Amino acid sequence: MRPSCCPGSYAVNRRSFLACVAAGLMLPLTGCQTSSSSSKQITVAGSTTCLPIAESAAEGYQDETGVSVLVSGLGSSAGIEAVANGTADIASSSRQVNADEQKLGLTEIVIAHDGIAVIVNTDNPVQNLSTDQLRDIYAGKITNWSQVGGDNLTIQLVNRDEASGTREAFKSIVMDGASFDRRAAVLSGTGQVRDVVSRSAGAIGYISLGFVESKFAQTAVRAISVNHIEPSEKTIASGGYPISRDLYFYVKGMPAPEAQAYIDYVTSEKMDSIVRDAGFIPVTDDESAGE
Numbered sequence: 127m128r129p130s131c132c133p134g135s136y137a138v139n140r141r142s143f144l145a146c147v148a149a150g151l152m153l154p155l156t157g158c159q160t161s162s163s164s165s166k167q168i169t170v171a172g173s174t175t176c177l178p179i180a181e182s183a184a185e186g187y188q189d190e191t192g193v194s195v196l197v198s199g200l201g202s203s204a205g206i207e208a209v210a211n212g213t214a215d216i217a218s219s220s221r222q223v224n225a226d227e228q229k230l231g232l233t234e235i236v237i238a239h240d241g242i243a244v245i246v247n248t249d250n251p252v253q254n255l256s257t258d259q260l261r262d263i264y265a266g267k268i269t270n271w272s273q274v275g276g277d278n279l280t281i282q283l284v285n286r287d288e289a290s291g292t293r294e295a296f297k298s299i300v301m302d303g304a305s306f307d308r309r310a311a312v313l314s315g316t317g318q319v320r321d322v323v324s325r326s327a328g329a330i331g332y333i334s335l336g337f338v339e340s341k342f343a344q345t346a347v348r349a350i351s352v353n354h355i356e357p358s359e360k361t362i363a364s365g366g367y368p369i370s371r372d373l374y375f376y377v378k379g380m381p382a383p384e385a386q387a388y389i390d391y392v393t394s395e396k397m398d399s400i401v402r403d404a405g406f407i408p409v410t411d412d413e414s415a416g417e
Contacts, residue, residue, distance in 0.1 A: 168195045168385050169214040172205020173291050174316045175334040176218035176373050178404040179238060183392045190391075193384050201314070202291030206232070209378050215385045217376040220291030220334070221298075235375040237392050239407035241335040241362040242296055242369040243349040245320065247327050252276040254351040257368055260300050263330065266307030271328065283310035284319050284331035292316070295371045296332050323347050332369075335362070336405025363407050373406065 170180050177199045184195035202221055208214035210230045220240070223232060244260065246252060252275060255263070262268040263281060272278045285306055286293035297306070313319050319331040320338075324345035331347075335357050338349045349357050352368050361367035375389055391397065398408040 166193045166384050168193060168216065168388050169208075170195060170197045170205075170216045170218055170375075170388075171200065171208040171214040172198075172218035173202045173220040173373070174199040175220040175240065175292055175336070176237070178336065179373070179392065179397070179401055179406065180218050182400045182404075183388065183397055186396065187388050187391045191384075191387065193388070195388060199315070201287065201289030202294070203289040206230070206376055209376055212378070215377065215382065216389070219374045219376060220371065221294040222372075222374065223376065224294075231379055232376040233379065233381075235377070235389055235393070236372045236409055237375050237389075238373045238401050238409060239362060240371055240373050240405075241357045241367050242292060242299075242332050242371065243335045243338050243357045244352055244369070245323050245331050245333060245338060245347040245349055247323060247325075247329055248346050248348050249327055250276060250348070252350060254354050256353055257300055260352065261302060261304055264301065264306055264310070265304045266309065279328045282326050282329040283307055284322050284326075284329050285310040285312050286319065286332075287312050287314045289314070292332065292334065296369065299369050299371075320347055321345060334405065338405070359402070359405075359407055 170184070177197065180195075180197045184197050188194055199218075202217070202219035205214065205217035205219060206223060206227055209217040209232065210227075217232075218237075222234070223230070244255065250271065252271060255274060259268060259274050263274075264283060264285070266283075268274060269281055270278065271281055286296075311322065313322065316333050316337050319333050323329040323331040324347045335349070338347060338357075351357075355361050355367050357367050357369075362370045375392070377385060377389075381389065393409050395408075395410050398410055401408040
């Protein structure tokens with residue numbers, strides 16, 4: 127079932143998640159098994175950015191096959207760790223595996239394309255920032271909005287935690303080796319970043335484009351242009367928007383048949399409208415472009 131709270135609230139601590147996964151895996155063994163499909167369960171763990179895709183696919187896949195899919199969002203790094211140690215079948219990630227993770231024997235599947243939107247409070251008059259200005263803001267060199275054409279207001283930095291794939295992508299694309307300002311507020315979920323920026327006049331954050339107009343949220347934020355290019359499906363697909371990335375699934379070796387069938391469902395045309403509604407670009411567009 128689709129949760130009623132915002133996606134950012136899915137961030138849970140690692141110990142709690144592993145306990146939940148263990149409990150979920152045990153349920154089919156302890157309950158009454160009236161059919162073979164009821165004894166099967168797929169676990170997907172990782173990125174909060176990927177939650178709308180993974181959850182919607184889980185609902186549709188279960189309706190079609192009877193196989194349940196347990197989806198949890200606790201960060202890309204934790205999801206990759208869970209797949210590597212066997213406590214999850216599939217890791218969802220908003221970044222590629224790093225050098226150490228490449229040694230884990232994981233298989234990569236691109237499930238969608240995404241842009242990272244830079245968000246500000248709706249009362250903030252700033253419409254555009256360059257990547258150099260963004261770097262200096264997040265490095266703590268620019269500390270007042272008046273330095274970039276805004277009001278005389280202290281900039282309140284909102285960052286993601288180190289387990290976040292969105293943080294890793296932003297760091298790689300924008301920071302160019304510069305360190306993040308340690309005075310920034312560090313939050314564990316996409317929804318939390320969005321909510322804090324919506325309530326703080328001087329705040330700045332970054333989230334997946336798909337969460338800027340989130341139907342789960344009660345408040346509003348505004349995405350600004352970067353290098354005078356607005357984040358949109360068109361500019362992300364063309365490569366014009368500078369903070370773009372892919373979203374991934376990772377599996378350990380060869381996935382089980384049920385897990386592979388779920389992956390195929392996620393990347394099929396059945397999911398195109400859902401992926402677009404979530405603010406992402408379907409991978410089926412890649413096939414269309416190549417024809």
